[in-house]
Amino acid sequence: MITEPLPEHQWLQRLVGDWTYVTEWSFMPGERYTGIERVRSLGGLWVVAESEGSMPDGDPATMIMSLGVDPTTKRYVGTWIGSMMATLWVYDGELSADGNSLILAAEGPDMAVKGRTALYHDVIEFTNDDERLLRGRMQGEDGTWQEFMTVRYQRTK
Numbered sequence: 001m002i003t004e005p006l007p008e009h010q011w012l013q014r015l016v017g018d019w020t021y022v023t024e025w026s027f028m029p030g031e032r033y034t035g036i037e038r039v040r041s042l043g044g045l046w047v048v049a050e051s052e053g054s055m056p057d058g059d060p061a062t063m064i065m066s067l068g069v070d071p072t073t074k075r076y077v078g079t080w081i082g083s084m085m086a087t088l089w090v091y092d093g094e095l096s097a098d099g100n101s102l103i104l105a106a107e108g109p110d111m112a113v114k115g116r117t118a119l120y121h122d123v124i125e126f127t128n129d130d131e132r133l134l135r136g137r138m139q140g141e142d143g144t145w146q147e148f149m150t151v152r153y154q155r156t157k
Contacts (some may be wrong), residue, residue, distance in 0.1 A: 005044040008069040009075070011095060011102065012047045014126060015039045015067070018157035019055070026148045028056055035061075037153065045069070055084055067091070067104075076102060080122075085109075091122070101125040111138060111148070121145065130155035 019037040035053020042048060046068040055061045060083075067078035076093040095106035102124045110118040119139040126132045136149035 004044060006069055006071060006074065008095075010073055011040060011099070012067055012076075013044065014067070015047050015049065015124075015132075016041050017155050019153045019155055020129070021051070021151050021153045023053065023149065023151045025056065026146075031056065063126070067102075076104065078104065080106075089120075123131055131148055 007072070019039070021035050021037055023033045023035070025031070031074040033054050033056065035051055036143050037049055037051040038052075039047055039049040046066055049063075049065040049067075051061075051063040053061050053063075063080065063082040065078060065080045067076060068079050068084075069075070076091065078091040078093075080091065081087075087108050089106045089108055091104040091106050093102055095102055104122045104124070106120045106122070107117050108120055110116040112118075121135075121137045121139075124132060124137045125135070132153045134149075134151040134153070135147055136151075137147045138147045140146055
């Protein structure tokens with residue numbers, strides 16, 4: 001079963017390359033954590049991002065994200081795993097109306113209440129071809145979205 005890339009796949013190809021990043025957490029104002037990310041394409045259908053950095057406690061962290069497009073629904077799909085947790089995050093997403101941001105929805109452990117799950121958005125936004133942001137936000141009990149993380153990426157290659 002061979003699938004040809006769809007126009008939606010082109011957006012993902014913008015991610016391909018080598019990046020440095022700086023992470024800021026809302027619950028740790030003024031502290032920044034750095035890392036590197038390498039994003040490669042798999043046949044023009046998928047991108048795989050492999051990141052290495054540090055956690056707030058100083059421990060090293062390794063993360064892997066995969067993103068593609070479901071050819072039937074034309075929605076963005078993917079996964080995220082990290083060495084700091086046992087959760088497999090499964091993404092379902094779409095582009096913003098202006099086409100500059102990819103909004104990825106997932107359900108995972110609630111950061112505030114142990115044993116409960118919450119809804120999350122990872123929003124990938126390009127500020128230009130060589131800079132992008134990833135904003136992590138969680139939906140509160142009242143339905144509002146609270147941003148808890150911002151990652152700023154700079155292309156190195």
